Amino acid sequence: xxxxxxxxxxxxxxxxxxxxxxxxxxxxxxxxxxxxxxxxxxxxxxxxxxxxxxxxxxxxxxxxxxxxxxxxxxxxxxxxxxxxxxxxxxxxxxxxxxxxxxxxxxxxxxxxxxxxxxxxxxxxxxxxxxxxxxxxxxxxxxxxxxxxxxxxxxxxxxxxxxxxxxxxxxxxxxxxxxxxxxxxxxxxxxxxxxxxxxxxxxxxxxxxxxxxxxxxxxxxxxxx
Numbered sequence: 001x002x003x004x005x006x007x008x009x010x011x012x013x014x015x016x017x018x019x020x021x022x023x024x025x026x027x028x029x030x031x032x033x034x035x036x037x038x039x040x041x042x043x044x045x046x047x048x049x050x051x052x053x054x055x056x057x058x059x060x061x062x063x064x065x066x067x068x069x070x071x072x073x074x075x076x077x078x079x080x081x082x083x084x085x086x087x088x089x090x091x092x093x094x095x096x097x098x099x100x101x102x103x104x105x106x107x108x109x110x111x112x113x114x115x116x117x118x119x120x121x122x123x124x125x126x127x128x129x130x131x132x133x134x135x136x137x138x139x140x141x142x143x144x145x146x147x148x149x150x151x152x153x154x155x156x157x158x159x160x161x162x163x164x165x166x167x168x169x170x171x172x173x174x175x176x177x178x179x180x181x182x183x184x185x186x187x188x189x190x191x192x193x194x195x196x197x198x199x200x201x202x203x204x205x206x207x208x209x210x211x212x213x214x215x216x217x218x219x220x221x222x223x224x
Contacts, residue, residue, distance in 0.1 A: 006031040006053045006211040008038070009189065011108045036213060048122045050140045053211035056181055059143050068219040072162050073146040073182045073203065075220060080136040080185060080200040082129025088199055090129040090137050095192075100126050100138035102198050107191035119213075120188055137198045138190065140216035141183040141206070148180040148205040171205040180205035187214035 008028045030039030033053045043049070054062075063069050071079065082090050091099050097114040101121040104114040111118055117125070121139055128134045146163030148171055163169075169179035183206045186198030197204055206215060 006213075008036070008213045011111075031213075032211065048124075049120050050123065050135070050216040052120065052140060052213050052216050054143070054215070054217060055211045056143055056206075056208035058211075059217040060145075063219050066219060068221055070143055070145040070217060071220045072160070073144045073184065074161050076142065076144050076184045077200050079131060079133055080129070082131045082133065082136070084130060090200055091127070095198075098126070100186075100198060101135070101188045102138040102186065103189055103191035103194075105191065107189065107194035117188065136185055136200070138186050139188055140185075140214050141187045141204065142185045143206065143215065143217040144182045144184055146182045148182045148203075174205060174207075177205075177207050179208070181208055182206075183215060189214050 006028060008026055008031050010026050028038050031037065031041075031053060033051050034043055035041050036043065036052055059070055080090055081087070084090065084092070087093055089095065089099070097104050101115055101117050103111050105112045115121075115126075121135075123139075124134045126135065126138075129136050147166050147169035149164045149169055150172065163182060166179045169181075171177065171180050174180065183204050184200075184202070186195065186202065190196055190198045195204075196202075
């Protein structure tokens with residue numbers, strides 16, 4: 001059996017002004033949730049940090065074990081907005097480095113760490129949203145159960161909608177990756193010049209078999 005591997009981020013050295021697109025991602029043998037930066041790293045002292053390097057099936061298996069589920073995209077967005085309507089962010093209409101763990105500066109060359117963090121931050125480092133939920137914005141992207149397609153396809157007119165079927169899932173920006181899941185919330189790598197998807201309405205696609213240093217998950221309680 002081959003060794004497991006996952007994706008980690010490695011920003012370019014300071015002073016470099018130009019790098020190849022996505023060159024800050026590296027497949028790393030031995031990287032997993034217990035060894036987030038390779039086999040020589042560990043999670044000692046990280047008990048209150050979000051778990052990372054979790055592929056979709058791993059998250060589902062854990063959810064089943066806990067008697068819970070992953071949220072749909074609609075459930076996640078409802079929770080992420082915290083009761084606000086027609087607002088860009090989960091706290092209002094103006095971006096604030098004091099509200100979430102995102103990237104301040106020019107990605108991937110300079111992070112000013114205005115929010116106090118370079119990578120992931122401990123849970124509850126920033127204020128909760130209107131529903132009392134922490135880190136719905138930034139820190140790590142969060143998996144949802146919905147398959148990804150471009151746009152919402154009329155879901156905004158449905159009650160508690162779900163996404164397309166697996167066979168109908170496609171992201172034209174990643175044509176070789178097949179069916180992908182929706183992730184929400186943005187991460188500590190999202191900057192104004194790159195990604196900037198730290199809005200409740202924003203979304204991205206993620207391969208179900210890939211773990212990374214900036215994707216995690218949270219669970220939904222099952223009624224009844």
